[in-house]
Amino acid sequence: MSNNKLTVVDREGATHDLEWEPDQSMMEALRDNDLPVLASCGGTASCATCHVFLEQEVFDTLEDRSEDELELLVEAEGYRECGSRLSCQVGFSRDLNGVTVTLAPEE
Amino acid sequence: MRSGTGAAVTIQDPVVIIGAGHSGVAVATGLRSRGWEGGVLLIDAENGLPYERPPLSKELLKEGAPDESAVLRKEKFYADKGIARLAGVTAESIDRDGRTVLLSDGTRQAYHRLVIATGSRARPLTVPGAGLPGVRSLRTRDDALELKRLLVPGARVAIIGAGYIGLEVAAAAAAKGCEVTVLEFQDRVMSRVTSAPVSRHFEQLHGRHGVRFVFGAAVTSIDGGERAERVTVAGGTNFPADVVLAGIGVLPNEELAADAGLECRDGILVDGHGRTSNPAVYASGDVTRFTSPIDGASQRLECIQNALAQADRVAAHITGQAAAEPEIPWFWTVQHGVRLQTAGVRHPEDQAIVRGETSGGKFSVVYLREGRLAAVDTIANLADFRTAKRLIAQGARIDPALAADPGIPLTEATSGTPNHSDADLAAARS
Numbered sequence: 304m305s306n307n308k309l310t311v312v313d314r315e316g317a318t319h320d321l322e323w324e325p326d327q328s329m330m331e332a333l334r335d336n337d338l339p340v341l342a343s344c345g346g347t348a349s350c351a352t353c354h355v356f357l358e359q360e361v362f363d364t365l366e367d368r369s370e371d372e373l374e375l376l377v378e379a380e381g382y383r384e385c386g387s388r389l390s391c392q393v394g395f396s397r398d399l400n401g402v403t404v405t406l407a408p409e410e
Numbered sequence: 411m412r413s414g415t416g417a418a419v420t421i422q423d424p425v426v427i428i429g430a431g432h433s434g435v436a437v438a439t440g441l442r443s444r445g446w447e448g449g450v451l452l453i454d455a456e457n458g459l460p461y462e463r464p465p466l467s468k469e470l471l472k473e474g475a476p477d478e479s480a481v482l483r484k485e486k487f488y489a490d491k492g493i494a495r496l497a498g499v500t501a502e503s504i505d506r507d508g509r510t511v512l513l514s515d516g517t518r519q520a521y522h523r524l525v526i527a528t529g530s531r532a533r534p535l536t537v538p539g540a541g542l543p544g545v546r547s548l549r550t551r552d553d554a555l556e557l558k559r560l561l562v563p564g565a566r567v568a569i570i571g572a573g574y575i576g577l578e579v580a581a582a583a584a585a586k587g588c589e590v591t592v593l594e595f596q597d598r599v600m601s602r603v604t605s606a607p608v609s610r611h612f613e614q615l616h617g618r619h620g621v622r623f624v625f626g627a628a629v630t631s632i633d634g635g636e637r638a639e640r641v642t643v644a645g646g647t648n649f650p651a652d653v654v655l656a657g658i659g660v661l662p663n664e665e666l667a668a669d670a671g672l673e674c675r676d677g678i679l680v681d682g683h684g685r686t687s688n689p690a691v692y693a694s695g696d697v698t699r700f701t702s703p704i705d706g707a708s709q710r711l712e713c714i715q716n717a718l719a720q721a722d723r724v725a726a727h728i729t730g731q732a733a734a735e736p737e738i739p740w741f742w743t744v745q746h747g748v749r750l751q752t753a754g755v756r757h758p759e760d761q762a763i764v765r766g767e768t769s770g771g772k773f774s775v776v777y778l779r780e781g782r783l784a785a786v787d788t789i790a791n792l793a794d795f796r797t798a799k800r801l802i803a804q805g806a807r808i809d810p811a812l813a814a815d816p817g818i819p820l821t822e823a824t825s826g827t828p829n830h831s832d833a834d835l836a837a838a839r840s
């Protein structure tokens with residue numbers, strides 16, 4: 304399977320174009336490309352340091368957030384009901400090729 | 411195995427990192443993301459790719475779970491970043507003056523800077539019979555796989571120590587149909603890290619899953635012929651066991667540093683930049699002891715948060731940059747599917763306020779010190795975890811009466827105004 308393209312807007316507003324490899328979660332693609340995503344829980348929906356905003360059209364295509372994910376997100380700075388995701392919970396899929404994600408503010 | 415020396419030709423000796431656990435790997439990646447162009451060499455006694463430890467007592471032990479733990483980074487990552495790795499090689503000694511490390515393969519490795527990230531090991535049981543087959547501890551991937559093999563339906567499992575790891579294994583064993591007995595010297599579970607209401611909640615949870623607790627139990631021996639067969643406690647009572655797991659804490663792997671004359675005191679002593687008593691040598695992660703910037707206490711912290719935060723400081727200092735603002739210390743554990751997340755470092759004398767009904771299964775306990783939020787335990791309550799973590803960082807003052815009402819968000823339970831001023835925080839950190 305070939306890579307996805309992923310465009311990332313960082314916390315300073317700069318954009319980065321990444322290769323998102325099929326064996327990576329979205330968080331891993333961000334972290335392994337040196338974006339400032341701490342991911343201290345290793346992708347287990349515990350730390351919320353991998354919070355990103357997706358465009359609503361993209362968000363709507365994904366499966367619902369788990370209860371843990373949602374609880375960690377609602378209290379986050381800038382939480383968006385139809386846009387906030389923990390990027391460690393977003394798996395690779397062809398449909399996500401070329402999407403743009405924005406890193407949520409750090410707390 | 412030496413892999414991925416990468417393109418950056420070293421004009422000097424590499425930064426050598428001993429230990430490729432969470433902290434060592436984070437130093438390596440941190441150096442690269444901070445633009446370090448010299449060599450980076452990660453040395454680890456364990457074989458294979460560096461991996462996540464938290465799943466070893468959680469996901470990995472589950473029935474049907476794959477026999478592997480998630481890797482910290484995939485193999486290609488190290489090659490792409492020009493991070494060289496030596497796996498299955500132990501650092502035997504450090505020559506501070508010559509700036510070299512002697513390795514178990516007989517070679518000597520020169521370093522520009524040395525980072526000791528050797529972590530900790532399970533504290534060994536010292537009672538008679540502790541060496542019998544069937545007596546295990548849990549620290550590495552190999553330990554976890556061996557334990558998983560032993561946890562078969564009907565096996566009698568005695569767990570010595572009701573800390574996080576002992577309890578996570580108790581839950582996994584019970585789920586696999588083992589007969590589980592937890593022997594604990596104190597009078598409640600997780601007594602070192604949490605308050606009585608949280609302990610009671612988890613005791614009841616385990617009880618509902620058939621786990622039996624024996625408190626005030628001082629293990630005196632493990633007996634058996636070919637293998638462990640029973641555990642005896644002071645007073646003479648014994649408990650039949652096919653498998654014995656010791657979860658009685660950890661010891662820092664500081665010998666390498668101590669032998670090289672670096673200052674150690676139950677942990678390698680480091681300052682706020684991760685520097686040891688030798689200017690070319692740093693240390694980070696479980697192996698270190700340091701002064702808390704929050705309350706001035708001398709501490710060792712055995713958690714991923716600390717492993718990553720210290721790694722960042724080391725990478726920042728080596729590259730002459732400022733470290734990122736660290737997360738508040740925090741920890742998670744999952745037992746019988748119930749998630750306990752802790753933020754901040756609780757002191758036993760803190761004022762504990764229970765938020766919500768413990769019987770409902772979802773509640774928090776907030777810990778106040780001189781009126782400020784110092785720590786929190788959240789049970790199936792990540793919204794409180796998230797909020798409290800932020801408020802702890804701010805040094806927020808909390809009104810105890812408001813905090814006791816789970817209907818009021820914690821952010822609205824703050825009282826007064828004077829949080830830590832920036833100047834206070836800066837003073838505390840320096």
Ligand SMILES: Cc1cc2nc3c(=O)[nH]c(=O)nc-3n(C[C@H](O)[C@H](O)[C@H](O)COP(=O)(O)OP(=O)(O)OC[C@H]3O[C@@H](n4cnc5c(N)ncnc54)[C@H](O)[C@@H]3O)c2cc1C
Pocket residue numbers: 428429430431432433434453454455456463464465466467499500501502527528529530548549550575663666694695696697711712713714715717740741742743
């Ligand atoms: C079963 C288990 C569950 C855990 N669950 C959680 C959790 O849920 N949340 C949490 O925050 N923390 C958890 N922890 C703690 C967490 O894993 C540690 O805090 C973290 O791994 C520390 O990282 P480290 O890099 O300092 O040390 P380690 O991860 O221990 O890595 C040290 C490495 O150094 C190597 N080494 C040691 N000596 C030498 C030498 N002389 N030469 C070469 N290599 C050497 C070791 O082989 C090891 O690979 C858990 C730990 C265990 C064991």
Ligand code: FES
Pocket residue numbers: 330342343344345346347348349350351352353354389390391392
């Ligand atoms: S990496 Fe921790 S929540 Fe996603």
